Amino acid sequence: MLTIGFDADDTLWENETFFHLTQDDFVALLAGHADPDTIRERLFATEVRNLELYGYGIKGFTLSMIQTALELTGGDLPGASVARLLDLGQQMLRHPVRLLPHVETTLAALREHRLVLITKGDVLDQERKIAASGLATLFDRIEIVQHKTPQAYARILDRARVRPADFMMIGNSMQSDILPVLELGGHAALVPQQLAWAHEHADDPDDPRFARLESLADLPALVGRVQSSGTAV
Numbered sequence: 001m002l003t004i005g006f007d008a009d010d011t012l013w014e015n016e017t018f019f020h021l022t023q024d025d026f027v028a029l030l031a032g033h034a035d036p037d038t039i040r041e042r043l044f045a046t047e048v049r050n051l052e053l054y055g056y057g058i059k060g061f062t063l064s065m066i067q068t069a070l071e072l073t074g075g076d077l078p079g080a081s082v083a084r085l086l087d088l089g090q091q092m093l094r095h096p097v098r099l100l101p102h103v104e105t106t107l108a109a110l111r112e113h114r115l116v117l118i119t120k121g122d123v124l125d126q127e128r129k130i131a132a133s134g135l136a137t138l139f140d141r142i143e144i145v146q147h148k149t150p151q152a153y154a155r156i157l158d159r160a161r162v163r164p165a166d167f168m169m170i171g172n173s174m175q176s177d178i179l180p181v182l183e184l185g186g187h188a189a190l191v192p193q194q195l196a197w198a199h200e201h202a203d204d205p206d207d208p209r210f211a212r213l214e215s216l217a218d219l220p221a222l223v224g225r226v227q228s229s230g231t232a233v
Helices: 018-030 036-054 058-072 078-092 101-108 123-133 150-160 174-184 216-231
Strands: 003-006 112-118 141-145 167-171 187-190 210-212
Touching: 003 150, 018 036, 018 058, 018 078, 036 058, 058 078, 101 216, 112 123, 112 150, 123 141, 123 167, 141 150, 150 174, 167 216, 174 187, 210 216
Parallel strands: 003 112, 003 167, 112 141, 167 187, 187 210
Antiparallel strands: none
């Protein structure tokens, strides 16, 4: 029997949409200091540079917005603008959780398997979203990590006493949900979303244990094929 891991943000519920909408507000706030593309590029570069310090999540994103705004204004950022950026971050943290299509029916169809929720980011925010989603009781284990690396997955599987060959990870990020698991020898299925953070992009791997799905609704059939073959997706 497979153990199936699910990413949370943009796999089970909306997330990146709110980052894009907030970036639009950020660009508008800094209009006159740089063109929109430059503002977005500078913010992205700051976010990536700060990952080692802040990790993933809204709080780090908010700090990166403030830092980028200070850099683009030469340090001459009005207090009202700082307050506005903090308010944007707080609005994101208060945003309701909206499940993506087919989530509940797919999880229900896979209940005979061991289900694990594996999400990364700020612990408080992830715990809030998990509780608000109403999905927590559908999972046998819930793991919140700072980074999704092969080592992080290996520790999770070791705690769960699951062999990589008996594990399948489902997510929308090639860098975080797919490649690290394939490196360990597990299976992985990508369910892409229309909006995705550029930092998570990568080409599809040439690996028989990898599958790209059109929809989460296609997952039970894929799991059935893997279960019957025992080797390839």
